Amino acid sequence: MARPVCLVSGSSSGIGAAVVREFAARGHDVVVHYHTGAERAAELAAALERDFGIAPLVLGGDLARSAAAAELVDAAYAHFGRLDVLVSNSGVSSYVADASGRLARFRFHETPLDHLEREFARALELNLKGAYRLVQRGLARMLEQAAAERQRGAEPAHRSILFITSISDIAPDPTRVPYGVSKAGLSHVVLSAALEGGPQNITVNALRPGVVDTPMTRRPSGLRDPLDGHEYTVAEVYALMAAGGAQPIRRIAIPAEIAHAAYCFTQIPYMTGQLIAVDGGFTLASGFANRELFLREGQRRRAQI
Numbered sequence: 001m002a003r004p005v006c007l008v009s010g011s012s013s014g015i016g017a018a019v020v021r022e023f024a025a026r027g028h029d030v031v032v033h034y035h036t037g038a039e040r041a042a043e044l045a046a047a048l049e050r051d052f053g054i055a056p057l058v059l060g061g062d063l064a065r066s067a068a069a070a071e072l073v074d075a076a077y078a079h080f081g082r083l084d085v086l087v088s089n090s091g092v093s094s095y096v097a098d099a100s101g102r103l104a105r106f107r108f109h110e111t112p113l114d115h116l117e118r119e120f121a122r123a124l125e126l127n128l129k130g131a132y133r134l135v136q137r138g139l140a141r142m143l144e145q146a147a148a149e150r151q152r153g154a155e156p157a158h159r160s161i162l163f164i165t166s167i168s169d170i171a172p173d174p175t176r177v178p179y180g181v182s183k184a185g186l187s188h189v190v191l192s193a194a195l196e197g198g199p200q201n202i203t204v205n206a207l208r209p210g211v212v213d214t215p216m217t218r219r220p221s222g223l224r225d226p227l228d229g230h231e232y233t234v235a236e237v238y239a240l241m242a243a244g245g246a247q248p249i250r251r252i253a254i255p256a257e258i259a260h261a262a263y264c265f266t267q268i269p270y271m272t273g274q275l276i277a278v279d280g281g282f283t284l285a286s287g288f289a290n291r292e293l294f295l296r297e298g299q300r301r302r303a304q305i
């Protein structure tokens, strides 16, 4: 029997690369997709071929371009003749640079409007509209397959779409509102796609990672150690915060953990329209559980008196 086929956008790096590996390891044929990382994608495909004896299809494309999503899905479909799992993962963070390319973190009320315009355009075009277009085409292809199965008198097989969104959909960060808005918008897209897919056994959900150690977070944060001046990466900042108690699980995630969750969330035929955090409890941490931090801080201060 032919293997199920899984397409993961943005699988040349970070979370996407781990997701495509997870599906390959679990018996899928896979499509490795890249934007600028053609070489990384080719290396990953070669590794998957070696490790799992499959022949991955490698496709490029800038999903911020409106025709690219349909081209990507159609090329994958033409090659394998089926699409069973679609993971919409490509994304960029906002707030990274100002017009001159320098790191810029503007607070909400200080954000220059031209910066805001640029960052909104970037984040919305790829993270929100790019993902929408990808899933729109993927869902259309899956519906075609379901219709063909019904025509043969069979109940359609379970197929699955997963958006990699973010806890930034609800966790506020005044320095990168466009990113949060793009992910919050996707939460809405998930719900509508789930309504359409459900009757044909196509489930649509969102996996909302917390902070994960990837190239996206392994870049300068703009925050320096007050003692030695070392500039922390974003991942280092959140790893220190987690270790210090900012979330119940005292570390940030590795991509393989997110990938494992992604696989699991696509295997549940009765779960659809869900927006699930895999965040080490980051989004719980502003609750009462944090009283321990305050108590500890109180003890520290008393000890100094």
Ligand SMILES: NC(=O)c1ccc[n+]([C@@H]2O[C@H](COP(=O)([O-])OP(=O)(O)OC[C@H]3O[C@@H](n4cnc5c(N)ncnc54)[C@H](OP(=O)(O)O)[C@@H]3O)[C@@H](O)[C@H]2O)c1
Residues within 6 Å of the ligand: 009, 010, 011, 012, 013, 014, 015, 016, 033, 034, 035, 036, 037, 038, 061, 062, 063, 064, 089, 090, 091, 092, 093, 126, 164, 165, 166, 167, 208, 209, 210, 211, 212, 213, 214, 215, 216, 217
């Ligand atoms: N890392 C985290 O802490 C974290 C937390 C929550 C959510 N997320 C989300 O997880 C997803 C993956 O992030 P990551 O951390 O793995 O980041 P990453 O390592 O920077 O990977 C981003 C991926 O998106 C692709 N991409 C970038 N621009 C693109 C474009 N215009 N068209 C098509 N593909 C494009 C990149 O392709 P090339 O490298 O080939 O250019 C790469 O494969 C993103 O949606 C991100 O928002 C990440």
